[in-house]
Amino acid sequence: MLPFPLQIQPGLPISEQVVYAVKKAVISGLLKPGSRFPSVRAVSQELRIHPNTAHKAIGVLIDEGLLEVHPGIGTVVGQPPAAPSARELKLFAAQVERLVVEAKNRRLRLDELQTMIERQWNRLTTR
Amino acid sequence: MESSDNSLTMNPVIEIEKMSCRFGNVEAVRNLTLEVPSGSVYAFLGTNGAGKTTTIKTLLNLLQPTAGTARVFGVDSTRLGPPELARIGYVSENQQLPEKLTVQQMIDYCRALYANWDDALCRRLVERFALPMNRPIRGFSRGMKTKAALLVSLAYRPELLLMDEPFAGLDPLVRDDLVQGMLELSEQENWTVFISSHDIDEVERLADHVGMIDNGVLTLSESSDSLRTRFRRVDAIFDEGPPPTPDLFKDALSSEISGLSVRWIENHYTDDEALGARIQSHLPNCKAWSSSPLALRDAFVALTRAQRATPPAL
Numbered sequence: 001m002l003p004f005p006l007q008i009q010p011g012l013p014i015s016e017q018v019v020y021a022v023k024k025a026v027i028s029g030l031l032k033p034g035s036r037f038p039s040v041r042a043v044s045q046e047l048r049i050h051p052n053t054a055h056k057a058i059g060v061l062i063d064e065g066l067l068e069v070h071p072g073i074g075t076v077v078g079q080p081p082a083a084p085s086a087r088e089l090k091l092f093a094a095q096v097e098r099l100v101v102e103a104k105n106r107r108l109r110l111d112e113l114q115t116m117i118e119r120q121w122n123r124l125t126t127r
Numbered sequence: 128m129e130s131s132d133n134s135l136t137m138n139p140v141i142e143i144e145k146m147s148c149r150f151g152n153v154e155a156v157r158n159l160t161l162e163v164p165s166g167s168v169y170a171f172l173g174t175n176g177a178g179k180t181t182t183i184k185t186l187l188n189l190l191q192p193t194a195g196t197a198r199v200f201g202v203d204s205t206r207l208g209p210p211e212l213a214r215i216g217y218v219s220e221n222q223q224l225p226e227k228l229t230v231q232q233m234i235d236y237c238r239a240l241y242a243n244w245d246d247a248l249c250r251r252l253v254e255r256f257a258l259p260m261n262r263p264i265r266g267f268s269r270g271m272k273t274k275a276a277l278l279v280s281l282a283y284r285p286e287l288l289l290m291d292e293p294f295a296g297l298d299p300l301v302r303d304d305l306v307q308g309m310l311e312l313s314e315q316e317n318w319t320v321f322i323s324s325h326d327i328d329e330v331e332r333l334a335d336h337v338g339m340i341d342n343g344v345l346t347l348s349e350s351s352d353s354l355r356t357r358f359r360r361v362d363a364i365f366d367e368g369p370p371p372t373p374d375l376f377k378d379a380l381s382s383e384i385s386g387l388s389v390r391w392i393e394n395h396y397t398d399d400e401a402l403g404a405r406i407q408s409h410l411p412n413c414k415a416w417s418s419s420p421l422a423l424r425d426a427f428v429a430l431t432r433a434q435r436a437t438p439p440a441l
Contacts (some may be wrong), residue, residue, distance in 0.1 A: 008332060009420075010420070010422030010423060010424065011358075011419070011420025011421050011422050012355055012420050013356065013357055014332060014351075014354070016214050041313070041314060044310060044313065048303070048306045048310070048332050049308070049315075049333060049334070050167075050313075050333055050334070051310070052167075052311045052335055053167065053335060062255050065162060073152065101399075102417075105415050105416070105417070106415065107415070107416075
């Protein structure tokens with residue numbers, strides 16, 4: 001069994017779905033820093049996905065610092081990152097903009113959006 | 128980002144070039160060109176009778192193209208002989224198995240034929256597939272027969288696995304066992320799978336390349352990531368006023384307008400910004416719209432329909 005839940009949905013690149021599922025598991029405390037992360041082979045076998053797809057997802061997670069490679073030990077969950085850099089914040093602002101566009105497009109009010117964000121925020125906060 | 132791009136620089140395992148196969152008046156495959164990169168799992172999709180089996184049979188030199196060429200491992204398909212065939216595994220929907228033999232007897236027989244036979248892998252597969260070893264294959268269910276066929280095709284560690292509708296009519300548990308069995312091979316360095324299916328759901332997760340064939344003609348061949356990205360279902364609602372200009376659907380696979388709402392399938396979606404700009408210019412009275420990912424199955428159906436509505440110029 002994999003240490004993070006994932007139901008693969010049709011229509012989105014599978015490697016992106018794996019990356020997202022792992023991020024979600026890390027922030028909600030399901031995956032603890034320092035714990036072992038399954039191999040490419042195990043991820044591929046468990047999810048019945050192409051090993052290249054699993055490899056790609058794990059590569060992205062390592063690049064983003066969510067996973068770390070320790071020679072002789074294998075891949076482990078990384079330490080939580082320090083405060084985001086200016087560049088990261090700028091990239092993130094673009095994502096917030098998308099969210100706001102989508103919300104306005106659905107005629108949501110600001111307070112409704114805030115409530116929705118709060119609910120998700122609390123749901124995903126480390127237990 | 129595209130890891131599959133690395134494999135494209137390597138020699139493709141399968142190269143089909145302008146291949147046609149004619150049986151009397153019927154052209155089963157028409158001017159087919161496609162490449163299967165080394166290391167990929169290539170899903171070859173098409174409805175029944177689309178030309179999938181014919182294509183696979185030419186790759187085994189069971190059939191010869193009437194025009195064009197097919198190459199496997201760089202060797203012309205009409206010259207494929209025992210040395211190349213020993214590197215190819217083949218499992219088909221209507222697999223011929225030695226019905227009188229038991230699985231054990233079939234394994235003993237096949238083991239002698241292949242220098243690369245891997246006893247340890249064979250044992251793992253026997254265990255995974257939970258096959259009765261000492262009963263004649265004659266009495267096996269369809270699923271058990273397919274497992275037995277896959278077992279003896281995997282145990283010699285073929286570099287290329289050709290599978291013709293292996294999952295047709297099998298229950299989900301058996302399919303899952305077969306996929307797991309195929310993945311047993313993925314640890315080896317050279318591992319390419321070419322798998323035909325009429326049902327994309329069966330192969331959507333595993334395949335990293337997808338080709339679609341309809342009436343003998345290839346409608347697309349690309350990486351599944353690119354496919355998943357470029358198709359989008361778009362729903363829009365607009366206020367009273369002029370309906371969308373046809374230009375909005377210039378690149379759409381299908382479109383439906385019903386009252387003040389319109390739905391279509393984008394064929395070359397990149398991002399919501401570009402899409403929003405197009406909607407703005409072709410449907411200024413648009414009130415709200417949203418785009419959502421499309422399952423490959425729906426893309427497949429829409430593509431096939433669009434293709435049939437406008438046959439390609441020859």
